[in-house]
Amino acid sequence: MTERILVIGGDAGGMAAISQVRNRRPDVEIVVLERSDWTSYSACGIPYAVGGEVDPIERLQARTPQQFRDRHRVDVRMRHEAMAIDLDGRFVEVRAHESERTYRLSFDQILIGTGGSPVRPDLPGIDRALRAHTLDDAHRLLAELSGDPRTAVVVGGGFIGIEMAEAFVHRGLRTTLVDSGAQLIRAFDPDMAARIEHTLRDNGVNVVLGARVSAIDPDSVVTAAGRLPSDLVVLGVGTVPNSALAADAGLELGVHGSVVVDRRQQTSAAGVFAAGDCAQSMHLVSGRPVHLPLGTVANKQSRVAGINLGGGYATFPGVLGTAIVKVFNREVARTGLSESEAAAAGFGAVSTTIESTTRAGYYPGAEPMAVKVIAERATGRLLGFQIFGGVGAAKRIDSCAVALTAGFDAETLLQTDLAYAPPFSPAWDPVQVACREVLKLL
Ligand SMILES: Cc1cc2nc3c(=O)[nH]c(=O)nc-3n(C[C@H](O)[C@H](O)[C@H](O)COP(=O)(O)OP(=O)(O)OC[C@H]3O[C@@H](n4cnc5c(N)ncnc54)[C@H](O)[C@@H]3O)c2cc1C
Numbered sequence: 001m002t003e004r005i006l007v008i009g010g011d012a013g014g015m016a017a018i019s020q021v022r023n024r025r026p027d028v029e030i031v032v033l034e035r036s037d038w039t040s041y042s043a044c045g046i047p048y049a050v051g052g053e054v055d056p057i058e059r060l061q062a063r064t065p066q067q068f069r070d071r072h073r074v075d076v077r078m079r080h081e082a083m084a085i086d087l088d089g090r091f092v093e094v095r096a097h098e099s100e101r102t103y104r105l106s107f108d109q110i111l112i113g114t115g116g117s118p119v120r121p122d123l124p125g126i127d128r129a130l131r132a133h134t135l136d137d138a139h140r141l142l143a144e145l146s147g148d149p150r151t152a153v154v155v156g157g158g159f160i161g162i163e164m165a166e167a168f169v170h171r172g173l174r175t176t177l178v179d180s181g182a183q184l185i186r187a188f189d190p191d192m193a194a195r196i197e198h199t200l201r202d203n204g205v206n207v208v209l210g211a212r213v214s215a216i217d218p219d220s221v222v223t224a225a226g227r228l229p230s231d232l233v234v235l236g237v238g239t240v241p242n243s244a245l246a247a248d249a250g251l252e253l254g255v256h257g258s259v260v261v262d263r264r265q266q267t268s269a270a271g272v273f274a275a276g277d278c279a280q281s282m283h284l285v286s287g288r289p290v291h292l293p294l295g296t297v298a299n300k301q302s303r304v305a306g307i308n309l310g311g312g313y314a315t316f317p318g319v320l321g322t323a324i325v326k327v328f329n330r331e332v333a334r335t336g337l338s339e340s341e342a343a344a345a346g347f348g349a350v351s352t353t354i355e356s357t358t359r360a361g362y363y364p365g366a367e368p369m370a371v372k373v374i375a376e377r378a379t380g381r382l383l384g385f386q387i388f389g390g391v392g393a394a395k396r397i398d399s400c401a402v403a404l405t406a407g408f409d410a411e412t413l414l415q416t417d418l419a420y421a422p423p424f425s426p427a428w429d430p431v432q433v434a435c436r437e438v439l440k441l442l
Helices: 018-024 043-051 065-072 135-146 159-170 190-202 244-248 295-309 339-344 394-406 410-415 430-439
Strands: 004-008 029-034 074-078 080-086 091-096 101-106 109-112 116-118 151-155 174-179 206-209 213-216 220-223 226-229 232-235 239-241 272-274 323-327 330-336 349-357 368-376 382-389
Touching: 004 101, 018 029, 018 065, 018 295, 029 065, 029 080, 043 135, 043 159, 065 074, 080 244, 109 295, 135 232, 151 159, 151 220, 151 226, 159 174, 159 190, 159 232, 159 323, 174 220, 174 226, 190 206, 190 323, 190 330, 190 368, 190 382, 272 295, 323 394, 330 394, 339 349, 339 382, 349 430, 368 430, 382 394, 382 430, 394 410, 394 430, 410 430
Parallel strands: 004 029, 004 109, 029 074, 109 272, 151 174, 151 232, 174 206
Antiparallel strands: 080 091, 091 101, 116 239, 213 220, 220 226, 323 330, 330 382, 349 368, 368 382
16 A cells, blocks of 8 residues: 555645645655645735735635645645644544535655644623734735724734734724734844834824733724724734644644654654644754744744655754744844743843944945843853844844844854944944853853
């Protein structure tokens, strides 16, 4: 019998594995089960489709099911949902949505790429709240916008909430961003989060912090800080891993209920792999397990799983939580540990924030930027960076991520031969200025 590799989930966590498997194993049968109407789409682009920068929305689909069938000879079964995995019997119970037929599908090896779901708080009126997670959600949001709403409330001040708030401002809506915490995006330290908050306010977003939402009424969102008028309500309060299928099959779960995997993306059962928003990762700086639902991570984990499923050997070393977001005319990024995360991980850390410019100060278009660096007090080892500034500021986070991956101390990054010409940076890149300053604190 032909060997069968089964993939559950048709987005990055499942599909980035496909070409790796096929290149190594022309002989195997590959079956993909996807319960929705979409494969390989960029959820990351949804805020820009809603904001009107990307049009039409179909441009967010990277590859159609037919392209996978044609290019990689994959049996892609759309609107087919995996209901249960029997590890001993080596089969999956599948439900075909259209016919409502259920059937058993045997497998030799399996990749679980079931992703995550937006957190849905149990609130009165929650059914009125829209999500921004899938292309179906995005279509629903665009349909609502065509009804000419005037006011929007975004619940949750994380990356997605901030991007959605900007999208609604672009559409001309009076927009409120509400969060129960004392600051926006908790992956940043409060000083950097304050810069994000000011940018949102400067661009017309009504930011309401420290206000827990208690209900969603037909015309407003009810919070501890009063009623917020809302023709449209969107939730962005976090992502939880879709791991029930794995848990019911007896696989080990870890942080936030994500599926525990080893360095090869193999779960606690042999021949069963997991990748993407459903899976756990290892933090490269803290050395602790984390759940970081990001597209970058999903693609890399899935590629590694695919190589191993195809009989090769690959490992995924871990993550830094590197993330970047545009906030109107400002750019913001982070990598590694924040001050509070460094403390929680047991590091004795020092930190400093420097102010510089994106280009040589005299060169046209130079804009202010700030770099915060966190380093280990005893050794100078770099632990984390946060960047805020104008165009060209934030992608500098990539050199910071490389330095953290390599285990650099501040002196080593300070001495690294980074590129310079006036249209691109000051002679000392702002990241290196930050390293120079933090060395004075050791
Ligand atoms: C608005 C938004 C903006 C984002 N922006 C960024 C960004 O800028 N940068 C970044 O790195 N990341 C970003 N992300 C996160 C990124 O989109 C996710 O990390 C990525 O999509 C994860 O891919 P995945 O395949 O693991 O999960 P998902 O995209 O959730 O895909 C899982 C798939 O599995 C299917 N499925 C689930 N259960 C079953 C089942 N039982 N049977 C069959 N099919 C099943 C689902 O229908 C789904 O299609 C953003 C996310 C959102 C929502």
